[in-house]
Amino acid sequence: MEYSKEFKAAISNFSSVEKDRLIFRLLKKDKLLSKKLYFELIDPETTDNKRDAMEEIVAEKVLLASKYISNQKYFLSIIRTISAEITEHVKITTDKFGEVSLNLLLINKILDYNEDLSRLRFDNVYKLYLYIINKTVKALLLTKKLDADYWMEIDEHLDELYGKILQNNYLSKLFINNGIDFNWLTSDKIPENFDLIIKEIKSQGFLR
Numbered sequence: 001m002e003y004s005k006e007f008k009a010a011i012s013n014f015s016s017v018e019k020d021r022l023i024f025r026l027l028k029k030d031k032l033l034s035k036k037l038y039f040e041l042i043d044p045e046t047t048d049n050k051r052d053a054m055e056e057i058v059a060e061k062v063l064l065a066s067k068y069i070s071n072q073k074y075f076l077s078i079i080r081t082i083s084a085e086i087t088e089h090v091k092i093t094t095d096k097f098g099e100v101s102l103n104l105l106l107i108n109k110i111l112d113y114n115e116d117l118s119r120l121r122f123d124n125v126y127k128l129y130l131y132i133i134n135k136t137v138k139a140l141l142l143t144k145k146l147d148a149d150y151w152m153e154i155d156e157h158l159d160e161l162y163g164k165i166l167q168n169n170y171l172s173k174l175f176i177n178n179g180i181d182f183n184w185l186t187s188d189k190i191p192e193n194f195d196l197i198i199k200e201i202k203s204q205g206f207l208r
Helices: 005-012 016-030 031-041 047-068 070-094 096-117 122-143 146-165 170-179 194-203
Strands: none
Touching: 005 096, 016 122, 016 170, 031 070, 047 070, 047 096, 070 096, 070 122, 096 122, 096 146, 096 170, 122 146, 122 194
């Protein structure tokens, strides 16, 4: 929504008391904005501190969720909730590096349970595996937008992910069947036109 000059002027003419009252009313309705302002204005923790804390949260929550791997519908719902927490962290801190690293960490922690996942029927794990593939693709798209100085750290996550994919026969085949080249799992080998490649793959009905 765009605001007219007249509207902006009318807001500017509010007294300090009226502005404060309006701000606090808005913050009560928007918890995310409230957390973001708190972080930017007075939170003693840095983005790095917040990311470190999120890494522990992701690891701990995937560990707890692993008890429900056999109930794939419930397990995936928990994973989506963890993913939503990562998204909130990114919105509060604008942590672009963390947006990639935390999501790759989430995938790698899930695949720590490759042995348990491999015992399940393919049709039971299909949605989870497709979710992992799409998460990986998004991480690669975001990596292309990061400063190259971050790539070495991202590649540590990608190397770990590649090894775990190869340990999972169904998952590795599904990556290939959806047009994902394993060579792309290295930051400097992600194609320049990667976004267009993925758009074309989706237009053919894959990654869905």
